[in-house]
Amino acid sequence: MPGHASNDKPLLRVSNLEVGFDTREGLVKAVNGISFEVAEGETLAIVGESGSGKSQMVLSFMGLLAENGHVSGEAFFRDKDLLKMKPRDLNKIRGRHIAMIFQDPMTSLNPFLTIEKQMAEVVMHHQGLGREEARAHAVEMLRAVRIPDPEERIKQYPHEYSGGMRQRVMIAIGLLCEPELLIADEPSTALDVTVQAQITELVSELRKQTQMSLILITHDLAAVAEIADRIIVMYAGEAVETGTVNDIFYRPQHPYTRGLLASVPRLDRESDDELQAIPGNPPNLLELPDGCRFRDRCTQAMEQCRERPPLWVTEDGRSSRCFLPVEGGKVFAEPAGAGDTA
Amino acid sequence: MRKPVLRVQDLSVTFTSRTGNFLHRRERQLRAVDGINFDLEPGETLGVVGESGSGKSTLARALLGLIKPGRGRVIWRGEELTGLDEEELRQKRKELQIVFQDPVASLNPRMTAGDIIAEPLWTFYPNMDRLQVDERTRGMMKVVGLLPNQINRYPHEFSGGQCQRIGIARSLVLNPKLLVCDEPVSALDVSIQAQIINLLKSLQKKLGLALIFIAHDLSVVRHISDRVMVMYMGQALEVSEKARLYRRPLHPYTNALMKSVPIPDPKLAAIARQSSWLTGDMPSPYERPKGCIFHNRCPFRVNRCEADVPALRRMENGDWVACHRARSLISRFREFLIQLPAEPAMS
Numbered sequence: 001m002p003g004h005a006s007n008d009k010p011l012l013r014v015s016n017l018e019v020g021f022d023t024r025e026g027l028v029k030a031v032n033g034i035s036f037e038v039a040e041g042e043t044l045a046i047v048g049e050s051g052s053g054k055s056q057m058v059l060s061f062m063g064l065l066a067e068n069g070h071v072s073g074e075a076f077f078r079d080k081d082l083l084k085m086k087p088r089d090l091n092k093i094r095g096r097h098i099a100m101i102f103q104d105p106m107t108s109l110n111p112f113l114t115i116e117k118q119m120a121e122v123v124m125h126h127q128g129l130g131r132e133e134a135r136a137h138a139v140e141m142l143r144a145v146r147i148p149d150p151e152e153r154i155k156q157y158p159h160e161y162s163g164g165m166r167q168r169v170m171i172a173i174g175l176l177c178e179p180e181l182l183i184a185d186e187p188s189t190a191l192d193v194t195v196q197a198q199i200t201e202l203v204s205e206l207r208k209q210t211q212m213s214l215i216l217i218t219h220d221l222a223a224v225a226e227i228a229d230r231i232i233v234m235y236a237g238e239a240v241e242t243g244t245v246n247d248i249f250y251r252p253q254h255p256y257t258r259g260l261l262a263s264v265p266r267l268d269r270e271s272d273d274e275l276q277a278i279p280g281n282p283p284n285l286l287e288l289p290d291g292c293r294f295r296d297r298c299t300q301a302m303e304q305c306r307e308r309p310p311l312w313v314t315e316d317g318r319s320s321r322c323f324l325p326v327e328g329g330k331v332f333a334e335p336a337g338a339g340d341t342a
Numbered sequence: 343m344r345k346p347v348l349r350v351q352d353l354s355v356t357f358t359s360r361t362g363n364f365l366h367r368r369e370r371q372l373r374a375v376d377g378i379n380f381d382l383e384p385g386e387t388l389g390v391v392g393e394s395g396s397g398k399s400t401l402a403r404a405l406l407g408l409i410k411p412g413r414g415r416v417i418w419r420g421e422e423l424t425g426l427d428e429e430e431l432r433q434k435r436k437e438l439q440i441v442f443q444d445p446v447a448s449l450n451p452r453m454t455a456g457d458i459i460a461e462p463l464w465t466f467y468p469n470m471d472r473l474q475v476d477e478r479t480r481g482m483m484k485v486v487g488l489l490p491n492q493i494n495r496y497p498h499e500f501s502g503g504q505c506q507r508i509g510i511a512r513s514l515v516l517n518p519k520l521l522v523c524d525e526p527v528s529a530l531d532v533s534i535q536a537q538i539i540n541l542l543k544s545l546q547k548k549l550g551l552a553l554i555f556i557a558h559d560l561s562v563v564r565h566i567s568d569r570v571m572v573m574y575m576g577q578a579l580e581v582s583e584k585a586r587l588y589r590r591p592l593h594p595y596t597n598a599l600m601k602s603v604p605i606p607d608p609k610l611a612a613i614a615r616q617s618s619w620l621t622g623d624m625p626s627p628y629e630r631p632k633g634c635i636f637h638n639r640c641p642f643r644v645n646r647c648e649a650d651v652p653a654l655r656r657m658e659n660g661d662w663v664a665c666h667r668a669r670s671l672i673s674r675f676r677e678f679l680i681q682l683p684a685e686p687a688m689s
Contacts, residue, residue, distance in 0.1 A: 049531035049532065049533065049534075050502070162624075163623070164623050192394055192558065192623075193393065193559050193599060193602045193603065194393060194599065194602045194620045195393075195623060196602065197602040198620075198621075201615070219531060220532065221532070221606055222603075222605060222611075223604045225604065225605060225606055225607055225608045225611045226608055226611040226612055226615065245608050246608060249606060249607055259533060260532065261606055263532050263536040264532060264561075264606045265536070265539075265561040265562060266605060267560065267564065267600055267603050267605070268605045268607070268614070274540055274565070275535075275539055275540055277533060277534070277535075277536035277537040278534075278536075278537075279537070281501040281504060281534070
């Protein structure tokens, strides 16, 4: 897939990424040939429901797939292909240049170690700082994520923190080495709604201050309306639509994106008529239908949707995989055999 | 107002936890549900909204007698449930049923969908004819939007949304009069959530059920509720008629909850964000703030809020709110609903 409008060399360039898992029932293709780029300072949101492959895609190039998983394709971070790196070299990139925050702040922190120990470890390992310096740096980061009284609180254990505060600590750990890319996998899903809003605000502010790039993985399209620059919408292992935040919210092309937008219950509208649901259920990745994977749930499905839909691409970098044409777009010539389920 | 089917009066649940060591034993009291009052009419839906730790699930369990309340009464169609013994209470469960949050974890993985749905029938009517049970089970599956020919499948063969349909069929198979749904959609994907909410709403209409629908998010209960109760640390801070609550909330906490629902529109989201929301987290349940339970997070607090506990008072329009400043704040909470421009202005 061609890149987006930016002329700069992208920080991350992923092409034809495929992720599969060997299971007792057979091969599960979690990610089916996805390509995308992240520019410097850009926030990319990857939106999809459970089973869409959004998390596995990212875990695959971070070298964090489960043992039965395998990956192919390319994932260039600057000029290095992460997929071809030895674990040793990958370790030098992870945490230092690319940091990751996970969904559940309770299980991501070690309950037996104080926050200080867990934070100091990271900088001592990656930046070779001494204990005192490391501690001072950690306190500074806790202050940056607005933990009150950080000098005292750094001595505490994770259970002495609330859920929202724990996620702030995770973000602080992620930022310790001033990474160029921060990947946040559902950072606020496990938190209460009022705290979710605080975390989203914090992440967006930190991103502005630091110029780092951000990949936000979420199931909640509404949650990224304000924070994303571009959005990839995933369904059953494929990127069904890509566009700028305004494209996706104001001019959605793919019927799945439209359905997803319509099914969000909103409080900013007067009407509370029946909610617009997408009928049916997502397909089983072991028994994927031929052709368009959204076909069975699509209100606009046609006879030709039994064939694999084309990928429409416009010059300003938006794309949609559907038989419905995209205005001003061209069908992208894919390499033969790409994305075949066989 | 019609005669309520359910009356809840001063319902309170307290958990005791033991800490300390062998020599210095200490007991700590946690008030999970603290003096809840409400009435529910036949066919009415009450939405209950609160964050984790607000006591909403404990309230659900106490209503059905799954937890013994420490204080207060639950009166179901004129009969006090809180005074019944185990067996009498068990018989009442034909009329009072619950749907749980996690549809996959709450189904027995070793039972077929049909057995799961039929189990309450066997429990209460052990002599029921097998064919009759089968017919009723298949009928229930149709009602909740499952295919009767899936009767012999196991839970892992269904998606999350389908599992929740099984859970709903099971809770409806005895023809209950009250259904308590404890976060029935929060484990489901957005596109599936809407299906389940629409299903519950149509079933409620068709079967004339009284419904208590619990959620942590105000956006989810809006479409199904007639009235909404907002809970915080075990207490009801506001109980309001739906249309009024969503147009102009009475309590600062309700206002904050509404503002934290993300809007799927970049421009409107930016506008909505400009007004500040809550700082901080819910305090520890062992260290309940004095005075108003919400005062340490409230952007509108005055001295009085730190000293006096505000009672849940009835406003002129019939809604209830527990806030000293409700009357003066009512004009401060701008109408929340933002009118969308007809055509979104594009850059």
